[in-house]
Amino acid sequence: MHLSAPLCALCALALGCTHATRSVCVLPYEVISADPRCEYLSEAIPEFLTNELSRTPMIEVQDPQEGHLRITTLRSRWALRDYSRLDTVGRQLGTDYFVLGSVTRLEGRYVLESRLFSVHSGRVVPGSAFRRTCADESDILRQVPEMAAELRHQILVRTPAAGS
Numbered sequence: 800m801h802l803s804a805p806l807c808a809l810c811a812l813a814l815g816c817t818h819a820t821r822s823v824c825v826l827p828y829e830v831i832s833a834d835p836r837c838e839y840l841s842e843a844i845p846e847f848l849t850n851e852l853s854r855t856p857m858i859e860v861q862d863p864q865e866g867h868l869r870i871t872t873l874r875s876r877w878a879l880r881d882y883s884r885l886d887t888v889g890r891q892l893g894t895d896y897f898v899l900g901s902v903t904r905l906e907g908r909y910v911l912e913s914r915l916f917s918v919h920s921g922r923v924v925p926g927s928a929f930r931r932t933c934a935d936e937s938d939i940l941r942q943v944p945e946m947a948a949e950l951r952h953q954i955l956v957r958t959p960a961a962g963s
Contacts, residue, residue, distance in 0.1 A: 821954050824861040824889075825849045825898040834904035840939060841902060844911070847940060848898065851947035858954055861894050889918030896924075896954060902939065909933040913946055915953050927953045 825848050828841040853860040885897055900913035915927035929946050933939045 820857050820859050821896065822859045822861055822894045823852060823896045823898060823950075823954065824892060824894045825852070826900075829899075829901040830903075831901050832904040836936060837902050837904055837909075840909075840936060844900065844902065844939065844943065845898070847943040848913075848947055848950075851944055852950065855951055855955075858951065861892060883921070885916055886918055886921045889916075894918060898950060899923075909935070909939050911939050911942055911946075913950070915950055924953055 825845040828844050830837045830841045849860050852858055889895075889897060895918055897916040897918070898913060899916055900911070903910040903912075909932070911929075911931045911933060913927075913929040915924040916922070917924050927950070929949055931939075931942050931946075933942065
């Protein structure tokens with residue numbers, strides 16, 4: 800079960816998570832496919848996800864363009880997996896987390912993957928992986944609220960504050 804944004808924030812407070820607002824930067828998704836239909840999804844998914852997360856009290860969603868511009872100089876097929884570089888960019892931006900993801904078209908189906916990277920720990924947050932196989936583009940976009948709920952839970956409830 801996933802809680803709504805206000806209810807999740809209320810639960811986080813009730814559980815003693817009284818730390819400052821957490822900041823998140825949702826990066827454009829990596830396209831791991833030659834299918835041109837995946838290209839627009841690499842921008843659409845982060846936009847929908849940013850909108851979902853920005854409705855959450857205690858989560859500040861940073862401008863993804865700023866993060867994208869800084870990472871563009873680092874980006875290649877392997878750059879987003881080079882977490883030491885994400886640490887550097889994250890500290891420059893003053894963000895706590897990056898949402899990283901990919902969309903792949905494989906055998907007529909889409910595969911949507913996301914993960915939450917903690918700038919503080921320099922690692923992907925354990926248990927933050929989200930993976931869905933979808934029939935079409937609209938099915939992928941219908942997965943975004945569920946993905947946002949899982950990320951919200953990881954950010955507010957499961958991960959310690961940077962200063963603790």
